[in-house]
Amino acid sequence: MADQEKDLKGLRDKIDSIDGKILELISARAAVAQEVARVKEAAGATDAFFYRPEREAQVLRRIMSRNDGPLDDEEMARLFREIMSACLALEEPVRVAYLGPEGTFTQQAALKHFGHSAVSVPMAAIDEVFREVESGAVNYGVVPVENSSEGVVSHTLDSFIHSSMRICGEVVLRIHQHLLVGENTREEKITRVYSHAQSLAQCRKWLDSHWPMVEKVAVSSNAEAARRVKGEWNSAAIAGDMACELYGLKKVAEKIEDEPDNSTRFLIIGNQDVPASNEDKTSIVVSMRNQPGSLHRLLAPFHCYDIDLTRIESRPSRSGAWNYVFFIDFTGHRDDPKVQYVLKEVEAFASELKVLGSYPKGVL
Numbered sequence: 001m002a003d004q005e006k007d008l009k010g011l012r013d014k015i016d017s018i019d020g021k022i023l024e025l026i027s028a029r030a031a032v033a034q035e036v037a038r039v040k041e042a043a044g045a046t047d048a049f050f051y052r053p054e055r056e057a058q059v060l061r062r063i064m065s066r067n068d069g070p071l072d073d074e075e076m077a078r079l080f081r082e083i084m085s086a087c088l089a090l091e092e093p094v095r096v097a098y099l100g101p102e103g104t105f106t107q108q109a110a111l112k113h114f115g116h117s118a119v120s121v122p123m124a125a126i127d128e129v130f131r132e133v134e135s136g137a138v139n140y141g142v143v144p145v146e147n148s149s150e151g152v153v154s155h156t157l158d159s160f161i162h163s164s165m166r167i168c169g170e171v172v173l174r175i176h177q178h179l180l181v182g183e184n185t186r187e188e189k190i191t192r193v194y195s196h197a198q199s200l201a202q203c204r205k206w207l208d209s210h211w212p213m214v215e216k217v218a219v220s221s222n223a224e225a226a227r228r229v230k231g232e233w234n235s236a237a238i239a240g241d242m243a244c245e246l247y248g249l250k251k252v253a254e255k256i257e258d259e260p261d262n263s264t265r266f267l268i269i270g271n272q273d274v275p276a277s278n279e280d281k282t283s284i285v286v287s288m289r290n291q292p293g294s295l296h297r298l299l300a301p302f303h304c305y306d307i308d309l310t311r312i313e314s315r316p317s318r319s320g321a322w323n324y325v326f327f328i329d330f331t332g333h334r335d336d337p338k339v340q341y342v343l344k345e346v347e348a349f350a351s352e353l354k355v356l357g358s359y360p361k362g363v364l
Contacts, residue, residue, distance in 0.1 A: 030087050037091035050092040051114075051139065053169045053268070054277035056084060057360035061279070064363070077364055078112075085115020094118045095138040097129045103223035103243035105173060109266040110142040112364055113171040124220075126155045130163050133269055140168065141269045147175070149259040150198050152313050156267070157327055160285060160356055161315075167283050167357030169268035171364065177203050177257045180237045180249040182230050187252065192217050194225035195238035203238055206256040223247075268359070276333040277360040281310065284343070286326045287317060287352040295326075301345040302330060305338045334358040 040050060063080050064073040071079075088094060096114055099106040100122025110120050121138055123129045129141040143159075146152045177199055181187060193200075193211065197218040200207070207216065214236075219225050222239035226247040229237040236252065237243075244251060288294045302309055308331045317323040332339040334355055347353045 026083060029083065030090055033087035033090050040091070051088060051094050053274050054280075054360055057169075057277045057279070057363050059084065060363045074364060081112075081364065082115050082117070085117040088115075089117040094140065095121060096140045096142060097121045097123050097132040097138040098142040099123060099126055099129055099144065099221075101221060101223045101227075103226060103239070103246040104221050105175060105240055105242075105264060106142055106144055106266060108240065108242050109144075109171050109173045109264070112173060113142065113169065113266075113268060114140075126153070127159050130159045130165055130269065133165055133271065134163065136271075139270065141165070142171075142266050143269065144264055145267045146265050146311070147198060147202070148261060148263045149257075150201050154315065157313065157315055160327075161325065161354075164271075165269040166271065166273060167267050167359050168270040168272060168274050169359045170281070170362045171266050171268070172362050173264050173266065175202070175257060175262045175264050176240060176255050177238050177262075178240065178244060178251045179253040179256055180226060180229060180239055180244050181252055182232065182247075182249055184233045185229065185236065185250075186233055187236075189234050190214060190236050192235045193238060194219050194228050194235060196220070196222050196225070199225075199238050202257050202259070202262055205258040206253075210253070210256075265362075274357065274359050276335055276358070279361045280331070280333040280358050281329055281361055282332055282334050282339060282358040283327070283329045283356040284346075285354045285356060286328065286346060286350045288324065288326065289349075289351055290323050297349060298326065298346060301342045305342050307332055307338060307342055331361075332358075 037050065060077045060080060064077050067073050067076045094114055096110050096118050098104070098110045098120055102122050107120055107122065110118070121132070123132055126143050129143050132138050133141040143156045144153045145156045181190070192215040193207065194217050199222055200216050200218060207214070219228065222237070223243045223246070225237035226239045226243035226249055229235050229249060230247045237249070238256070286298060288298060309328060310331060311327070311329040313327040314324045315327065317325045334340070334343065335358070343353065343355065
């Protein structure tokens with residue numbers, strides 16, 4: 001036992017020494033961040049441009065490529081994400097609007113992308129997030145765009161059609177849904193389950209199997225579902241970890257989503273064009289004339305220049321019955337020569353072409 005205690009003391013002393021070095025290096029990094037802020041202010045940089053999406057993506061990719069373990073790449077990147085977030089807050093705290101209320105998966109996505117030193121501002125609806133960013137009240141917004149099992153979020157796509165906002169980044173969040181109850185809930189007397197409509201759909205099979213007779217009530221968000229359950233004795237909620245912790249609920253069942261790889265993709269919107277990061281995506285919206293072969297003609301340039309399409313989605317156009325607009329995501333940056341050729345060809349025959357933004361592929 002004496003030898004064991006001696007060994008442990010030696011290891012703990014080693015950890016203390018390493019912690020001291022980490023502290024010194026983080027402080028040195030923070031001091032450099034303050035110097036960066038002074039240089040940018042002298043050059044007249046606006047508040048929003050203290051945050052550089054392409055630069056942060058490059059840093060995180062480099063960290064992951066140089067990581068030798070034992071922590072895995074994503075865990076190491078998350079640690080550096082928080083260091084970068086804290087250092088950026090010394091320059092200028094980033095204000096981020098998200099689809100609220102507090103405790104939603106969208107807030108979780110915002111904190112995953114910007115770190116916990118960002119100031120997150122909940123909004124009641126997706127179009128309000130767009131307006132808040134457009135007005136300059138916040139620097140960025142975070143909105144959901146598609147779920148791996150339930151498809152696109154149409155309100156987000158529709159908001160882009162008439163908005164001047166540009167996409168500055170993306171983040172993919174693994175979605176785990178839990179069945180939650182409050183401290184006063186009588187589990188044997190549960191008669192209804194609250195959740196957002198998409199979450200109810202994501203857990204449809206599980207609910208039908210385990211709670212077939214319970215009323216399923218769709219509400220504005222998972223966080224709202226958790227808030228309601230907090231004050232009721234005969235209801236449960238389907239929500240994630242953040243809402244569970246925020247409202248002090250208990251998990252009756254964990255990870256009840258029907259699809260094991262259930263994920264949601266969120267977009268970062270802002271007022272800036274983002275330079276290339278070397279691993280980028282571009283999103284466009286195209287209005288096409290209603291004539292035979294128009295879709296084939298739209299897609300042909302991408303095939304010709306060997307550009308990978310990652311998503312294509314059609315939405316009804318408000319310009320006329322049976323006309324459609326197409327939302328397209330593809331690899332590459334709008335400044336890439338091949339992408340410029342494709343955009344030029346598409347613009348030549350499309351009714352309207354709008355580039356929503358070029359942005360780094362999601363790192364975390």
